[in-house]
Amino acid sequence: TQLLEQSPQFLSIQEGENLTVYCNSSSVFSSLQWYRQEPGEGPVLLVTVVTGGEVKKLKRLTFQFGDARKDSSLHITAAQPGDTGLYLCAGDGNYGGSQGNLIFGKGTKLSVKP
């Protein structure tokens, strides 16, 4: 069974601070995605990383896929209250067996205080 472990589970910081969220597994994933979910809404896709070592930037958010494609990180620079939400990582497992399923981590709940 493929699992994704996210850390930390909760993070409360002040506006302007930097932070990093981690997503780790012992399994290899063909791709990995990051979602953000606001209270009472469904998750929204932020980014997909596919190649080992890949780095993608989305404004103040930087996403990295590990060289071995087993882990990923999300770094936020100068966090703002609008970054508050639940961040989920999700991995694509074996195409042949998964039928398009993603495997989700349990999420990191981020609170950015003004």
Next chain:
Amino acid sequence: DVKVTQSSRYLVKRTGEKVFLECVQDMDHENMFWYRQDPGLGLRLIYFSYDVKMKEKGDIPEGYSVSREKKERFSLILESASTNQTSMYLCASRGALPEGYGYTFGSGTRLTVV
């Protein structure tokens, strides 16, 4: 703007009732999914479908069934609602691999069973 629409944002049902949760997508996606989301447990896959009239059990199918008579619509049925089915229910769709990487989620249905 592409969409996954869930029929209700909030529902309150009585124990023993048969409950229908409807989900419609306008992206011509093959794959559709039903998850429930509970604090501390993350997203758990209930059922998914990769084609019309096809369905596959996810991790927690007990007490649920699904129907996919048309490509755009995927319904979740709680045969006899119980209080432990109180949860946030999320529908998602995904295009055919490998082109369709990300899930598009609906806004969710917050179901309370009393």
